[in-house]
Structures are given as C-alpha cells and as structure tokens.
Amino acid sequence: MLNPAVRVIQGDGMTLATIRQLVDEMVRQRWSLDNIAFGMGGGLLQHVNRDTMRFAMKANAMRTGDGQWKDVFKMPVSDPNKASKAGRQAVVVKNGQLVARKFDEVDPSDDQLKVVYRNGKLLETSSFDDVRARAIAGLKQSLASG
Incomplete structure (x- = not known):
C-alpha cells in the first residue's frame, strides 16, 4: 500500500x-x-x-507547509489548448458574464465561488428549487444583457 x-x-x-x-x-x-x-x-x-x-477539473494551487500558496498547472507541448489555469481561482462578473480570474487579482468580495464542502463537512445546502431559481434568474439576466 x-x-x-x-x-x-x-x-x-x-x-x-x-x-x-x-x-x-x-x-x-x-x-x-x-x-x-x-x-x-x-x-x-x-x-x-x-x-x-x-x-476538466485539475489541481491549480497547493499550499506549502508554511502556508504559502504555489501555482500548479499543466502546459502540454503537444496540445497548448489543454493548458490549465494556474493558481487559486475566483469567478467574477465582468460585463454581465461570469469569468475566471486568479483569486489574488480580484477583490475577494467579488468572488462568486462559495465553499459548500470542507474537510468532510457540508457547509451549505441548496434544494433543487433553489438551484432551479438561480438557473432561471441567470438565464433571464443573460437574455436581458445579450
């Protein structure tokens, strides 16, 4: 083992x-x-x-024993389109669209990502109706802006 x-x-x-x-x-x-x-x-x-x-979901950051964050990414020579995002990620709204940005480069209060599960403990729950309502609201916002 x-x-x-x-x-x-x-x-x-x-x-x-x-x-x-x-x-x-x-x-x-x-x-x-x-x-x-x-x-x-x-x-x-x-x-x-x-x-x-x-x-694809990939590791993009690691925290060292002394608490520092280090970027993790891949940059395949054979297919540059498979390059991954490096560093801790955030999702922010820009021009009405959700976009990924490095966490260190945005105001943390703008980050749309929320921790829902950590260290084996569920921190947030959503019912199916909650998810449906958010999806409909997002669709309406998308249609209105575009």
Missing part, C-alpha cells in the same frame, strides 16, 4: 476494457487496488468526454 495520501491516477485513453485489463494485471502482480484512482479517459461516457466539452 502507498501512503494513504498518495494514489497513482490513470485517465488518458482509459475505457472499460483497459480499466479491466489494468485491474487484472494489478491483481496478478498482487498490488493493492487501493493504490490507483481512475480519471475520465477519452473512451468513457460514449465518447462524450472532457475533451468534447473542453472542460
């Missing part, structure tokens, strides 16, 4: 068949399956994936 804070992640090119092959090989080698985490590879979800949607 690896340290519980560490996992090997495999995502690119994974399908149900390749996941099965990898699991079978790990079992054959007598390696714990607790050591691996699977990401969403291009062959999953009927080929509608993060590349199709041009979206």
Whole structure:
C-alpha cells in the first residue's frame, strides 16, 4: 500500500476494457487496488468526454507547509489548448458574464465561488428549487444583457 495520501491516477485513453485489463494485471502482480484512482479517459461516457466539452477539473494551487500558496498547472507541448489555469481561482462578473480570474487579482468580495464542502463537512445546502431559481434568474439576466 502507498501512503494513504498518495494514489497513482490513470485517465488518458482509459475505457472499460483497459480499466479491466489494468485491474487484472494489478491483481496478478498482487498490488493493492487501493493504490490507483481512475480519471475520465477519452473512451468513457460514449465518447462524450472532457475533451468534447473542453472542460476538466485539475489541481491549480497547493499550499506549502508554511502556508504559502504555489501555482500548479499543466502546459502540454503537444496540445497548448489543454493548458490549465494556474493558481487559486475566483469567478467574477465582468460585463454581465461570469469569468475566471486568479483569486489574488480580484477583490475577494467579488468572488462568486462559495465553499459548500470542507474537510468532510457540508457547509451549505441548496434544494433543487433553489438551484432551479438561480438557473432561471441567470438565464433571464443573460437574455436581458445579450
């Protein structure tokens, strides 16, 4: 077993068949399956994936032991379109649109992101009706501004 804070992640090119092959090989080698985490590879979800949607969640910042924040990002040479945002992120309204900005470059009171879950504790709840009302309000605002 690896340290519980560490996992090997495999995502690119994974399908149900390749996941099965990898699991079978790990079992054959007598390696714990607790050591691996699977990401969403291009062959999953009927080929509608993060590349199709041009979206992926990635680590973008880390806090060091002394409390300093450091940027984390990727900049693939083979596909610059897959570059990720570096640093802690905020979402602000600019010209009636939501846009991502580095947290350190905006007034924290303008950040639209809210912490809803931290350290295993749910801090905020929303009913389906709350989510629907926010979506309708956002749609109305979008239609009015554009």
